[in-house]
Amino acid sequence: MPDSEEADGLRAEVDAVIARWNPQGKALLRAMAGSGAGAGVVLYAADDANTTLVRTELARFEPRVDLLDPAATPEAAASLILFDAGSVIGADMLALIDRLRAAGRPVLLAMNGFHAYQDWRAIRERSLALLAARGITDLEVLAVSARLAAAARATDDSALLDRSGLAGLHAALAAATAQSPVDGAERRAAVLARVLADTRSRIEEQVTALRAGGEAARIREERVALLAGRDGGRQTGLAAVRSQVQLARVDLTTEVGSMVRALHTRSRAELDRCDRAELRAYPQRLQQAVGELSVVVDATIEQRVAETARRVGTGAPVVRRHDPAPGLGPDPAPRHRGVEDHLMIALGASAGVGLGRLIVAPLSLVPTLxxxxxxxxxxxxxxxxxxxxxxxxxxxxxxxxxxxxxxxxINVKAQLEQRVAAVLVDVEAELAEHVVTESTARAVAVDRRVTELDALARRIVAERPAQLSACERDIDTLDRM
Incomplete structure (x- = not known):
């Protein structure tokens, strides 16, 4: 590269383009400006498929960084400790870090596979806290994912490659393995060529996307999908409420009928064992049994209402009514004597006289008796x-x-069925109101998102020429390098 002021100005422009389009490449160039004491990095990691994948993906970066075995290269410049992103640094690893730092070797920490753990940030903070408790505050834990890097390479997705963290880890390793100024200059030239090519590829990728209108097409697809569900699921929710309430009404009515029939059967068996005094007191016993049945029915209704609300998919409170126990109606009227009673008196007297004659028949043989x-x-x-x-x-x-x-x-059954119907009417009204409220909120959110998409689409269309011109200027800057 020329050493004139013009060349220096061009270099500043190129640096700006690289920093804007390829921040990981810029970090790599910055890292190569340093100097170290060795060309290899000792890797401390579990010997498994994940570690092998990290080795494979790092080998694809330039300049190549050799990951060496601890036993074979005890005098390497730096050490890389690689552990799983799902676990916090343990006591053995902390002891290893202390030994390496005591020997004056640079140490790098990386947690692999962060994509598989939602709480990886909390795990990293916990690891940093453990290091800080031992007085180690100058170490950073890099989050990397070799699988994301492999996926980015397969799909040629530079943004996904940046997310994987492998480029940042490579930059840190390259900084730790930079050697003499001559060797560093040669390595820097190779790295610069690679970074320039990668940056140009990213700009051309953006130009292709702008000309193809991929972002606008994605926005249109999202807008169509949002408008298709603009009602917020109101009709579906209301239909689910009606069907579930109707099913609950049928089930509860059937169960109430079954409970009343069971009570009737039990009452008939009790009546067969009652004497005349117990028969006179039986209405009170039946009223007590109906009260107990009412409590069971109320519990059954509440359980089924909760199940209905859960099936509808809402946790909203539902109306529960606790009415008094159904009444039995008027007390039994006194039984009036009829022709059957007089006939039974005559038949009983006739049978008694005949039985008496039969018993005293032997006495008739004696004239005096x-x-x-x-x-x-x-x-x-x-x-x-x-x-x-x-x-x-x-x-x-x-x-x-x-x-x-x-x-x-029969009267009790009718009252209990009326209770079921009244409760379910209230439940249906409240569940429907909850569905309408939720669907309205979703519809408002959809309208707001559609408005945002429309504004974004207009902005993209308005900014596309300027973005294409900026991309072409950046490519021209790189071509003049």
Whole structure:
């Protein structure tokens, strides 16, 4: 390169172009301006596929930096300690750093595979904190990813290569391995040629993208996709609310009917075991059972409502109603005696007289006792008639109470189903309101993003000629190098 002031001015322009388009290359040139004491770097790392990939990707950079084995090259200028980005520096690694620094060797730290760990920044900060606790504050932990570098090379993506951190690590290694001024000048010339070629390639890549309108096409595609879902999923959400609430209504109604039928079956079994006193007190027992059933139904409704809200995909609170237990309706009316009761009295008396005659038949064989058998026959007939009438009355009372229980539970079932319907109406209204609120917020966000995209597209179209001219000027600057 000429040494005149004009050449120095041109050099400043070239440096500006390199710094603007290829910051990693600029860092490499800056690093090559230093001097070191050796040409190799001792690599301390696990012998696995990730380390092999780091070696392979670093070998593609110029100038080439040799990564040496610790046992074979104990007097290398610098040491590179490579560890996984998912783990914090351990005690053994800290001890190794202390030994290397005590021997006066430059130490570089790099964590590989940061792309695979979302919390890699926190892990790096923790590692730096451990180093600072030992008084080591001049070391930086470089985050690199050999896999991102390989992907960038496969897709020819310079931006992805910069993100991988391999170029920065290479620049640091090159600075640590720069040797004598002569050797450094030769290496710098080779590096400069490589950096210039890489910078020109990046500018030409940008020119191709500007002329092809790739950014504008991407913006149009994003805008179309946003407008396609502009309602924010309102219709889909409301349809999901309606279907899930309807399903919950069917399930809860069926379950309430099953619970009421089970209570009816249990009540009939209890009535069969009740005497006349227990039959008179049975309405209170049934009301208590209905109250317990109401508590179970309320718990079932709350559980199903929560499940419905979860299926709809909202964590919004839903309305829960706690109504009192359903009433049984009017108490059972007194049973009126009818023709059947009088008929049973007659039949009971007739059966009792016949039974009495049968019992006292042997007495009729004795003439003196024949007259005495008549009162006995009448007493037996009256007793049998009383028993038959009492038993018939108890059966009639039981049947009457059983009929009343059936009618009362029909009323209870209707009230519980009404409770289910009322709760689900409130739930559907609140879930629908929540869906509408969320979809409105998403629609507003979509409108805002569409407005931003429109402004960005107009700016890109307006700035494209100026950007192309700037790119052409930068290429011309490099060509005059």
């Amino acid at each position: 024949d007259v005495a058998s008549v009162p006995v026959t009448l007493l037996l007939g009256a007793g049998a008639a009383y028993w038959v009438v009492r038993a018939r009355a108890q059966l009639a009372e039981r049947n009457h109470m059983s009929q009343w229980v059936g009618e009362a539970l």
